[in-house]
Amino acid sequence: MNFISSKEDLLSAVQIVQRAVSHKSPLPILSGIKFCAENDLLIVTATDLEIGIQCSVQAEIFEVGSVVLPAKYITEFFRRLPDVPIFIKSDPLTGNVSVKYGHSETNINGFLAQEFPELPLPVSEVKFSVPEDILKEAIRQVVFAVAVEESRPVFTGVLLEINGGEMQMAATDTHRLAWRKLKFDDSNNIDINIIIPGKTLNELSKVIGRPEKEVDITVTDNQVLFSVEDLCIISRLISGKFPPYRQVIPQGRVSRIRLITRELAEAVERAALFTTAGSSFIKLLLQNNILVVSVSTEVGRVYEEIPVYQEGEPMQVAVNTRYLSEALKVLGSGEINIEFAGPLNPLVLKPVEGNDYLSLLLPVRIREE
Amino acid sequence: MNLSINDTIYNLLHKNFKGSYNKTNICSGCGYMLRLVGLVDINSFFASCHQAEQPELEGREVIVTGNPERRAGIVLAASYPAKGKGVKTGMPIWEAKMLCPDAHFFVSDYPLYVDCSARILKIARDFTDQIEPFSIDEFFIEITNIVNLWGSPLDIAIKLKERIRSEVGIFCSIGIGPNKLIAKMAADLQKPNGLTIIKDLREYCRTFYDKPVRELFGIGPRYERHLKYLNIHTIGDLANYPVEVLKKRWGKNGELLWYCARGIDSSPVLPSTLDTSKSIGQQRTLPRDIKGFSKIKVIILELTEMVARRVRKGNYVGRTVYLTLRDTQLNFLSHSMSMKDYSDLPGDIYNTACRLLGLHWNEAWPVRLVGVTLGNLVKKKHEQFDLFGEKEQQANIAKACDAIRDRFGEKAILRGVSLTEESLYGWKPQ
Numbered sequence: 078m079n080f081i082s083s084k085e086d087l088l089s090a091v092q093i094v095q096r097a098v099s100h101k102s103p104l105p106i107l108s109g110i111k112f113c114a115e116n117d118l119l120i121v122t123a124t125d126l127e128i129g130i131q132c133s134v135q136a137e138i139f140e141v142g143s144v145v146l147p148a149k150y151i152t153e154f155f156r157r158l159p160d161v162p163i164f165i166k167s168d169p170l171t172g173n174v175s176v177k178y179g180h181s182e183t184n185i186n187g188f189l190a191q192e193f194p195e196l197p198l199p200v201s202e203v204k205f206s207v208p209e210d211i212l213k214e215a216i217r218q219v220v221f222a223v224a225v226e227e228s229r230p231v232f233t234g235v236l237l238e239i240n241g242g243e244m245q246m247a248a249t250d251t252h253r254l255a256w257r258k259l260k261f262d263d264s265n266n267i268d269i270n271i272i273i274p275g276k277t278l279n280e281l282s283k284v285i286g287r288p289e290k291e292v293d294i295t296v297t298d299n300q301v302l303f304s305v306e307d308l309c310i311i312s313r314l315i316s317g318k319f320p321p322y323r324q325v326i327p328q329g330r331v332s333r334i335r336l337i338t339r340e341l342a343e344a345v346e347r348a349a350l351f352t353t354a355g356s357s358f359i360k361l362l363l364q365n366n367i368l369v370v371s372v373s374t375e376v377g378r379v380y381e382e383i384p385v386y387q388e389g390e391p392m393q394v395a396v397n398t399r400y401l402s403e404a405l406k407v408l409g410s411g412e413i414n415i416e417f418a419g420p421l422n423p424l425v426l427k428p429v430e431g432n433d434y435l436s437l438l439l440p441v442r443i444r445e446e
Numbered sequence: 447m448n449l450s451i452n453d454t455i456y457n458l459l460h461k462n463f464k465g466s467y468n469k470t471n472i473c474s475g476c477g478y479m480l481r482l483v484g485l486v487d488i489n490s491f492f493a494s495c496h497q498a499e500q501p502e503l504e505g506r507e508v509i510v511t512g513n514p515e516r517r518a519g520i521v522l523a524a525s526y527p528a529k530g531k532g533v534k535t536g537m538p539i540w541e542a543k544m545l546c547p548d549a550h551f552f553v554s555d556y557p558l559y560v561d562c563s564a565r566i567l568k569i570a571r572d573f574t575d576q577i578e579p580f581s582i583d584e585f586f587i588e589i590t591n592i593v594n595l596w597g598s599p600l601d602i603a604i605k606l607k608e609r610i611r612s613e614v615g616i617f618c619s620i621g622i623g624p625n626k627l628i629a630k631m632a633a634d635l636q637k638p639n640g641l642t643i644i645k646d647l648r649e650y651c652r653t654f655y656d657k658p659v660r661e662l663f664g665i666g667p668r669y670e671r672h673l674k675y676l677n678i679h680t681i682g683d684l685a686n687y688p689v690e691v692l693k694k695r696w697g698k699n700g701e702l703l704w705y706c707a708r709g710i711d712s713s714p715v716l717p718s719t720l721d722t723s724k725s726i727g728q729q730r731t732l733p734r735d736i737k738g739f740s741k742i743k744v745i746i747l748e749l750t751e752m753v754a755r756r757v758r759k760g761n762y763v764g765r766t767v768y769l770t771l772r773d774t775q776l777n778f779l780s781h782s783m784s785m786k787d788y789s790d791l792p793g794d795i796y797n798t799a800c801r802l803l804g805l806h807w808n809e810a811w812p813v814r815l816v817g818v819t820l821g822n823l824v825k826k827k828h829e830q831f832d833l834f835g836e837k838e839q840q841a842n843i844a845k846a847c848d849a850i851r852d853r854f855g856e857k858a859i860l861r862g863v864s865l866t867e868e869s870l871y872g873w874k875p876q
Contacts, residue, residue: 226786228797251832325833355763355788355824397830421831441828444761 078114078142078167084178086134087163088155090121091148093132093308096280098148099125106192110151112165113143113190122196123148128277129196129311142169143190150185196311199297205239205267206291207259209305215246215257216282218407218434223275224250234272234315236322247322248275249437253400254322254423255407258433269296272319277301277312284308326437327418327425332389334363335429338413341370342405344381348372349398351379358441359398363417364391372398392417394424394440404436480646482589482599483715485629486570486606488618489638491583492523495562496552498615507531507549511539522554526638562614569609573602578715586626588715603641623650627711630663650709655682664706681707722825723760727768728752729817735774736868737812739803742771744868746799747792747861749818754792758848762823763788767798770817771807780817781806788824791840795820 091110099107102125111122119136122129144167154176164177172187216235224232235248244261247254281303285292295302296314303310348359351372362369368383394417405413410428417424424438488494492510497503507528512520521542524533531546542549563582570577573596576588587606589599596602603620610618619640621633628650632642635653644650654661660670662681676691678684684707692700705711728749736742746769757764765788770780781802785794799818807813831838850859857871864871 249833251834251836252830254833320834322833354765356827358828395828423833437833439831439833441830443828444826 078112078144078165078169079140080114080119080136080138081162081164082119082134082136084155084158084160084163086119086136088152088158090119090132090134091152091155093284094121094123094130095148095152096283097123097125097128097130097310100149102126106145106188107194108148109145109188109193110148111143111145111190111193112167114138115141122193124194124196124311126194127274127313128280130280131196131309131311133307140166142167143193144172144174145188145190145193146174146185147187154183154185197300198309199295199300199302199311201295201297203265203267203269203296204293205261205265206293207244207261208288209285209290209292210288211259212292213282213286214409215259216278218409218436219246219248219255219257220275220278220282221403221407222248222250222253222255222436226250230315231272231317231319233276234274234319235278236270236272236319238270240268240270247319249320249322252397252439253404254325254437255404256322256326256435256437270319271296271301272315272317273301274312274315277310281310284310325423326435327416327422330389330416330418330425332363332387332392333414333416334368334385334387335412335414336368336383336385338405338408338411340383341368341413342402344370344383345398345402345405348379348381349402351376352398357398358395358443359401360393360395360443362391362393363387389417392420394420395443396424396438396440400438404438408434408436480590481624482593482622483624483626483629484587484589484599484603484606484620484622485580485626485633486566486585486587486610486618486620487633487637488566488583488610488616490523490525490529491562491616492554492559493525493528493552494616495558496550496555497525498562499558501615503550507533507546508552509533509542509546509549510552510554511542513553524549562616565614566610566616566618569613570606572609573606575717576715577717586629586715589622599643600641603643607639607641623709625709625711626713626715627663627706628709631661634661647709651682651685654709655680655685657681659684659707662703662707664703669703723762723823725764725766725768725819725821725823726753726756726760726762727817727819727821728756729770729815729819730870731815732813735812735814737810739807739809741868742803742807742813742816743800744863744866745813745816745870746803746818747796747863748870749816750792750796750799751861753818753820754790754795754844755848755851757790757820757823758844760823761826763790763826764820764823765789766820766822767795767802768817768819768821769799769802769806770815770819771803771813772815774812774814779806782821784822787830788822788826790826791837791844793840 094110098110107125113120114136117138118133120131120133122131158178161179165174167174172189174185174187176183219235223235227233232250235246238245239261242261244259247256285305290305293304299314301312301314345359348370351374353374353376356374359370359372366385366387368385370381370383372379404426408426408428410430412429414427414429415424421440421442424440426436426438428434493508496508496510505527508525509521509528510523512522519539521533521535521537523535528546528549533542533546559582567577567579567585570585570587574588574592578586580586589602593599596605599622603622607618607620610616617639619633619637621629621642623629623632623644624646628644631654632644635642644653657680659665659673659678659681673684678687684704689701689704692704766782766784768780768782772778783798783802785798847859860871863869
């Protein structure tokens with residue numbers, strides 16, 4: 078392998094793919110990034126066997142070939158290179174790579190590329206496209222609700238459902254739930270129901286977002302491929318059945334309030350400072366068009382009144398501070414509707430405009446001393 | 447020699463000290479009230495309890511052991527005459543029998559000890575409510591405020607000793623000092639049936655600075671070894687050591703040790719210190735060694751059930767799970783893992799304990815002792831609901847089991863695994 082490229086191109090490619098590098102894998106080769114030179118393109122790949130990221134950059138290729146370089150050193154090294162043409166040449170027998178820049182040369186001991194697992198590019202009929210910025214926003218609104226713990230794998234993923242010209246995403250960690258509906262141009266009559274790991278969507282949302290571009294999505298039985306111009310992310314799907322989440326969305330309501338999102342979010346954040354490890358909840362008391370946010374712990378007491386537009390009965394609930402705060406952050410709307418179905422039933426948070434997003438939050442039961 | 451340096455500190459703490467105690471604990475120099483704390487330590491407590499129950503055994507060799515049928519056949523406590531013959535805590539029964547063939551052996555009887563301890567504490571509470579139980583056989587008593595009520599510190603100590611002696615039938619050692627640390631160390635000076643008063647830091651320095659550093663409260667064999675490398679052999683060496691070096695080596699603990707060596711301790715006597723638990727745990731020495739994860743998990747599940755029940759009974763929730771395993775070579779392994787949320791349900795604790803088992807234990811190692819502890823406890827103030835009602839279901843099951851056990855006894859409802867061979871309940875002594 079022998080090619081010339083620029084620092085900027087190399088660094089941006091390496092920085093994107095290194096997110097997939099596995100630092101804990103028992104396979105040493107997976108701690109590396111694969112560089113493959115062919116047809117005027119340099120293809121950079123990393124994988125931890127759960128997720129794989131591949132990025133291609135323009136380069137002037139003199140000799141095709143491939144090599145794997147340790148991710149830990151190569152990212153930091155490229156970052157520190159001067160802004161001059163970079164000549165990279167590898168020895169196909171030993172995997173040794175020489176990097177020349179200006180009058181300098183650095184040699185890095187790499188691995189032979191044969192050991193690196195081939196990314197299985199999925200081939201499937203199920204293909205569709207979604208605008209980048211819309212998908213990015215939808216991921217942001219949903220992915221915060223996935224579970225961190227790995228004891229129940231389906232809860233660490235986001236459900237993606239497409240049927241009847243609608244695309245729906247849902248995520249839950251059993252204490253809260255986020256749901257988003259997207260319009261979908263259904264020319265291929267697609268009908269899928271898959272669970273994508275939350276980590277994959279997080280990585281995807283970091284590299285997309287350009288307006289008027291689209292992400293192409295290919296789905297097979299156990300894999301999903303996201304591709305944009307020069308980049309693709311392949312991920313395993315989570316097998317298992319997503320819980321019947323529609324059943325837990327309350328149909329009726331006892332009361333509903335409308336208020337300014339920012340006012341509630343700021344009050345909750347102030348109150349959150351005073352919650353302690355054992356009591357991480359705040360109380361919400363609704364009456365006479367006032368929502369009272371209050372906290373009382375060993376540290377101190379917070380009492381805030383927020384004017385709201387109220388429909389229905391007075392209400393008192395207690396909720397986990399972090400859950401409420403995270404849900405408010407991703408709402409993406411200046412005004413919010415909160416629906417209460419009872420002191421022990423889920424709260425439903427919806428933007429005032431539109432009917433394509435909601436998040437659900439289970440209250441806590443307080444033990445009165 | 448060390449005295450001069452300590453005098454500086456002393457003067458800092460207590461500027462105009464000139465005189466000594468007069469009848470009360472008012473310093474004749476400056477007129478401030480001096481603090482006085484006592485530590486009451488019951489000598490060879492378990493053995494003393496049996497002697498109190500059978501007064502004819504007083505002055506005899508009494509040895510308390512664990513239950514040999516459960517393979518816990520070691521000496522737990524020995525009376526002073528038996529200790530004189532070389533019997534030590536932790537010794538196997540056969541060895542103790544060789545050293546002391548005529549001794550009176552008792553199998554441990556915890557209800558008796560708890561009863562004795564409670565009676566002794568009740569006597570102490572007649573003097574003051576400022577009592578802090580430190581363990582089953584030790585407690586601190588704040589004397590500062592009762593000096594004029596019951597006489598001089600010496601009078602109080604004598605009265606307390608006499609009442610414990612005549613009403614419970616047990617001897618104790620009392621140490622009195624200007625803080626908890628010095629009181630504790632004073633009590634250890636004279637055993638059994640001792641009474642030591644260290645009235646100020648000056649006397650503390652005189653008494654303790656030449657003693658080996660090991661005798662300082664909080665110094666174990668490990669610290670002793672490390673301190674030796676720093677050429678610290680006596681308590682005085684430690685007190686005069688540059689604190690920066692200790693701080694760099696052990697952080698906050700190093701600084702604390704230095705203060706301890708100088709006899710400085712400002713912790714109050716807290717009567718309510720035992721009202722809230724920090725952790726709840728259960729451990730068992732197994733009747734025979736077991737091998738293999740599936741068998742060990744049976745024991746873990748049963749212990750978890752007991753722990754979770756006690757946690758719920760105290761209205762706590764906890765987050766950190768500790769798993770203790772000991773193999774036949776008496777190697778001790780204890781590891782902990784924190785859960786995502788606070789919990790009082792056996793399922794959560796069990797899953798975490800099993801992850802610890804998989805991480806730190808080998809299938810092929812035999813296990814002799816298993817312990818499960820839930821730490822990081824806080825009072826349960828709220829319950830988070832979940833969407834699909836799974837937690838609630840588990841909580842309801844636990845609640846129902848608690849109700850059954852409250853009414854019909856602990857063994858009224860058990861897990862299915864308790865019918866297997868490994869079960870703690872299934873095994874019966876031959």
